[in-house]
Amino acid sequence: MAGWEAIRTEVLARIRSRAWPLGTLIPTEAALAQEFGVARATVNRALSELARAGVLERKRKAGTRVAALPVRKATLDIPVIRAEVEARGEVYGLRLLRCDLAQPPVPVLARLGQDVGEMLHIETLHLASGRGFALEDRWLNPAILPTPLPDFAAISANEWLVAHVSYASGDISFAAEPASDAAAAALGIAQGSAVFVTERCTWAPDAPITWVRLVHAPGYRLSTVL
Amino acid sequence: MAGWEAIRTEVLARIRSRAWPLGTLIPTEAALAQEFGVARATVNRALSELARAGVLERKRKAGTRVAALPVRKATLDIPVIRAEVEARGEVYGLRLLRCDLAQPPVPVLARLGQDVGEMLHIETLHLASGRGFALEDRWLNPAILPTPLPDFAAISANEWLVAHVSYASGDISFAAEPASDAAAAALGIAQGSAVFVTERCTWAPDAPITWVRLVHAPGYRLSTVL
DNA sequence: ATTGCTATTATGTCTGCACATATTCCAAAG
């Protein structure tokens, strides 16, 4: 028995086999290190990994216990849309529908948490092999943009941002909604169809960067392994 | 400059400030360790963390480079439904709609990847303060169940499983769909409404455990910080 | 030009030790 992965596997096996039931305290790192004949650091690595996965709960002095209600943590990759389209073997394209300065609506301001005056409003239709793939509605803080503006008809705002703007934090959420008239028309689907919607918000340390809402064409699926 | 978190922060700052542009090779661990005056292991910890977050790409011998297309990785917590309902300050309830042995339909078999004959088919309506919260359609491998069967009218199959069955792997996916007649009726919504659907599949090392599909009531949102 | 071996090199992991830090527990003081 050597290697932190082997130890992680063994510990996981004991949890799964109920040798260490849910909610119980497991032996200390030192004890496990001795049992497995490895350094404590190796046990630490294995247990930390399991703690991050939500299988264990660790507290200094209190010890390590098996999580009572294992909250499954799934990690999803949020790719750039172009990469997503190309990964399906289709040809990516984009059409800029609008790009102008305007006062963002209240819901957007609320999500951004700060009013920076007029923002750049961009609407883009992302295409996969010519068919509508996703409709993007974005509000961008103009303070972070250079003059002249980047050519958002050539490069998607998202890709320009990841390449040129540093940012600190953000959040993302997913929901199912009926397609609005505009979205339905742009994607060529029936109005009111169930569409998958992604909303993302990102901030630089000091100011909001962008709020974006993506309406995916029907059939879109977000998946990951547990 | 000491502590792996400080180093992670500094490296991140250099990436964000474009001191190390996207796609470029950054100095080796040994070089950074010398520059920051720490042990190589400390640099390794910091860089590994960033690699897991998708900011860096590392390969043996090839070195470490700034990810060209930073794929944002978001981690979602998949809670037990009861916990989710109670976290909203509502009262959880469940209604068992059906529970019988049957041959699973082909799509379910396809997802499970293996035919184990008849499976236990369970339909449950999860309630939040009496209102429909989610409709669960589940197929369970009877081989993993005890006799007599657990009382799935008292405890949800999901909770029983996390408490009694060990499992190895699984996957999960999310999509937007129109509500089927049955789902609409159970949740008390208009037929065809856009609903958020979660599909999960789990396997023990040797055999499939369960396939489950959750139709969430409209308004459901899955969110996380980036 | 292509294939196959080898030396090189950067990261991955381990060890054994040390100190830091958070938290529990118990005992003494009020």
Added chain:
DNA sequence: CTTTGGAATATGTGCAGACATAATAGCAAT
């Protein structure tokens, strides 16, 4: 009885050094 103030202890992090492993690059032979 409550509060306060230490020990005691388990995890978190650090260091220096070592070997393992993967992947590259260069060279040689076909």
